[in-house]
Amino acid sequence: MKEYEAEHDWLTTVRLPSYAPDLNPVEAVWSLVRRAMANTAVDTPHDLDRTLRRELRRIQLRPHLTDGCLTATGLATDPPTPP
Numbered sequence: 001m002k003e004y005e006a007e008h009d010w011l012t013t014v015r016l017p018s019y020a021p022d023l024n025p026v027e028a029v030w031s032l033v034r035r036a037m038a039n040t041a042v043d044t045p046h047d048l049d050r051t052l053r054r055e056l057r058r059i060q061l062r063p064h065l066t067d068g069c070l071t072a073t074g075l076a077t078d079p080p081t082p083p
Contacts, residue, residue: 028069
């Protein structure tokens with residue numbers, strides 16, 4: 001991978017720790033889902049699937065929530081400027 005990176009000057013890589021949940025916006029999304037489903041009881045796997053899909057769709061339709069999940073990581077969302 002280091003060779004490939006060295007051969008392609010247009011490629012920018014960012015080294016992250018092997019386990020960094022605070023840098024992963026998906027962790028914040030799942031936190032929102034867990035919070036919304038905290039007191040939800042389902043009878044069947046189908047009910048669970050439907051409930052999870054509904055909650056994920058709710059988040060998807062509210063851009064401020066996904067923006068907040070990205071912002072919480074503290075990572076830049078703009079592509080780096082070329083050297």
